[in-house]
Amino acid sequence: MISGLLRFIFYIFLFYFIYQVIKLFQAAKKIKAKRKKPATSSSQMMVKDEVCQTYLPLDEALSLTYKGQTYYFCSEKCRQKFLTEAKSKS
Numbered sequence: 474m475i476s477g478l479l480r481f482i483f484y485i486f487l488f489y490f491i492y493q494v495i496k497l498f499q500a501a502k503k504i505k506a507k508r509k510k511p512a513t514s515s516s517q518m519m520v521k522d523e524v525c526q527t528y529l530p531l532d533e534a535l536s537l538t539y540k541g542q543t544y545y546f547c548s549e550k551c552r553q554k555f556l557t558e559a560k561s562k563s
């Protein structure tokens with residue numbers, strides 16, 4: 474009778490312990506996911522420079538919105554070249 478009750482209490486503690494461990498793992502996963510997000514969202518996205526045809530990360534690119542479209546360039550030189558070419562065409 475007493476041993477049965479002790480076993481019952483032991484199982485409650487065991488389940489409580491497992492529950493705490495699972496909670497800890499889930500909290501650790503959430504922290505990892507939060508840390509990963511900002512690194513993958515913008516820095517790994519590649520954009521094309523329409524002037525010299527090179528690909529570069531969005532963070533390093535210069536952007537220009539021309540006639541409703543956004544263009545990206547590796548340098549100010551390329552951006553100026555694009556603008557002068559676009560103006561001569563129209």
Ligand SMILES: [Zn+2]
Pocket residue numbers: 522524525526527546547548551
């Ligand atoms: Zn360029």
